[in-house]
Amino acid sequence: MNKPPDYSKGGPNQVSKLLKSLYGLKQASIQWYAKLTSHLLDFGFSQSKADYSLFVKTTNDSFTALLVYVDDILVASDSHDSIAALKVFLNDHFKIKDLGPLRYFLGIEVARCSQGIYICQCKYALDILADSGTLGSKPIKVPMDQNLKLSKAVGSTLKDPSIYRRLVGRLLYLTITRPDISYVVHTLSQFMATPTSAHLAAAHKVLKYIKTTPAQGILFSTASSLQLSTYCDSDWASCPDTRRSVTGYCVLIGNSLISWKSKKQIVVSHSSAEAEYRAMAATCSELTWLRFLLTDLQVDHPQAAQLFCDNQAALHIAANPLFHERTKHIEIDCHSIRDKILDGSISTSHVSTHLQLVDFLTKALPFSVLHTHLLKMGIVNFYSPSCEGVLQHTSATSCYSQGPSTTSRLPSTDYTREEGPD
Incomplete structure (x- = not known):
C-alpha cells in the first residue's frame, strides 16, 4: 500500500508493508473471510464445496450448519448445546452480538408454525x-399483461434512467421470496442501458401488483417428503429483439419450492423442441448442484430426481442417444x-x-392460472384469511452479526455492526 501523505520515513519510491487489514481496503473482506474460515475449520467444521x-x-449426537453472509451468520442445529458452544467459541475470537432466534435477516422475514417455516419480504x-x-x-391482480411484449424501440427514452435502474x-x-414476479423482473432487467417510458x-x-399481496412468500411445509421434483418449460422465440427463448424451471423438495x-x-x-431441450439441460445442472448441497446437509437422496416437461419431442431427444440432422447442432x-438419465x-x-x-x-x-400455480408450490399470502393467525414468530435458529465488512448494508436491515478482528 502507498504511504500516507504525512508519513516522511523511507525513500520517495518505497511502500509500506500491511501488517493487518483495515476498514475500507479491498483486501479487508477477503482477509476477514479467510480468518473466519480458518477458525471454523479448527473448531471442527468442514466447508461445503457446493456453497x-x-x-x-457432524458429531455423534448433533448436526450443525452455519451460513455466512459478509459479517452476518445463521446457525441451525438439532442441539441447543452445540449452538451454545459455537457462540462461546466465536465470542472468544471475535466480538459478536447475538441477535437471538431468527426472525429477520437481510430484509427477509421468517416465521414458524405447526405447518412449517414461512419466509417473506413484507417490510x-x-x-x-x-x-x-x-x-x-x-x-392489480397480475404483474404483467398477457399481450404485452416489451422491446428496445417501445416508448420514449427516459431523461433520468437511474430511477428505473434503482427500481429494477x-x-x-425482492424475487428472493417472490417467484411470481421473476419473469417480469427478468424482462425489465434487459433494458437497463436505455430504459424508456x-x-x-x-x-x-x-x-x-406487489401492493395487492405485500406479504406473499414461501411456505416450507413440515409435511414435505425429501423427493426432488422439477418442472421445466420454455417460451420459444419470445424476445422480439433477439428471438431467443426464455427458460424457466422450479425445483421442489416434496411440495416445498426451493429453487427457480x-x-x-x-x-x-431452431425449434420449440430445441428450446425445451435446452431448458431441460439447464434444469439438470441445477439438480446436480442441489444433490451435492443435500449431501453436505446430511440429506440422503438415493432415488432419482423427477424432471417434468410438457414437450414430447424434447423428452425423446433426451432419451435417444442418437444424433439426427435436426439435433446435431446442439452443443455437447x-x-x-x-x-444423468442413464446413470439413474x-x-x-x-x-x-x-x-x-x-x-x-x-x-x-391470467390471474386464475397464476394463482393456481402459486398455491400448488406453497407460495401464499401471510395476511390471507387461510393463513391469518396460524404462523407464529418463533424459531430455534439463531443469528448474530460479527466482523468487518466492505459491503454496503441494505436500507431495510436493522443489524448493528461490531468491531472486527485485527
Whole structure:
C-alpha cells in the first residue's frame, strides 16, 4: 500500500508493508473471510464445496450448519448445546452480538408454525412502495399483461434512467421470496442501458401488483417428503429483439419450492423442441448442484430426481442417444442430460401443458392460472384469511452479526455492526 501523505520515513519510491487489514481496503473482506474460515475449520467444521459460504459439523449426537453472509451468520442445529458452544467459541475470537432466534435477516422475514417455516419480504416490499410513491395506487391482480411484449424501440427514452435502474435493482432482490414476479423482473432487467417510458410503466405495474399481496412468500411445509421434483418449460422465440427463448424451471423438495429461475437462453433455438431441450439441460445442472448441497446437509437422496416437461419431442431427444440432422447442432453440454438419465440420477416424465407449474416463469398468465400455480408450490399470502393467525414468530435458529465488512448494508436491515478482528 502507498504511504500516507504525512508519513516522511523511507525513500520517495518505497511502500509500506500491511501488517493487518483495515476498514475500507479491498483486501479487508477477503482477509476477514479467510480468518473466519480458518477458525471454523479448527473448531471442527468442514466447508461445503457446493456453497463456500456454508459450513457443516457432524458429531455423534448433533448436526450443525452455519451460513455466512459478509459479517452476518445463521446457525441451525438439532442441539441447543452445540449452538451454545459455537457462540462461546466465536465470542472468544471475535466480538459478536447475538441477535437471538431468527426472525429477520437481510430484509427477509421468517416465521414458524405447526405447518412449517414461512419466509417473506413484507417490510422490504412496503419500503419499495413508499420510496416509489405508489402506496396510494390502485392494486392489480397480475404483474404483467398477457399481450404485452416489451422491446428496445417501445416508448420514449427516459431523461433520468437511474430511477428505473434503482427500481429494477430493488425488485431483483425482492424475487428472493417472490417467484411470481421473476419473469417480469427478468424482462425489465434487459433494458437497463436505455430504459424508456414503456419500461417504467411496466415496472410501476409490478409495484401495483406487489401492493395487492405485500406479504406473499414461501411456505416450507413440515409435511414435505425429501423427493426432488422439477418442472421445466420454455417460451420459444419470445424476445422480439433477439428471438431467443426464455427458460424457466422450479425445483421442489416434496411440495416445498426451493429453487427457480427465469432466464433468456444464450442462443437462438431452431425449434420449440430445441428450446425445451435446452431448458431441460439447464434444469439438470441445477439438480446436480442441489444433490451435492443435500449431501453436505446430511440429506440422503438415493432415488432419482423427477424432471417434468410438457414437450414430447424434447423428452425423446433426451432419451435417444442418437444424433439426427435436426439435433446435431446442439452443443455437447446440453446432451449431458442423457448421462444423468442413464446413470439413474434423473427420471424424465411428461406433464400436460395445463398442469405445467412453471408457466409463470416463461410468460405472463391470467390471474386464475397464476394463482393456481402459486398455491400448488406453497407460495401464499401471510395476511390471507387461510393463513391469518396460524404462523407464529418463533424459531430455534439463531443469528448474530460479527466482523468487518466492505459491503454496503441494505436500507431495510436493522443489524448493528461490531468491531472486527485485527
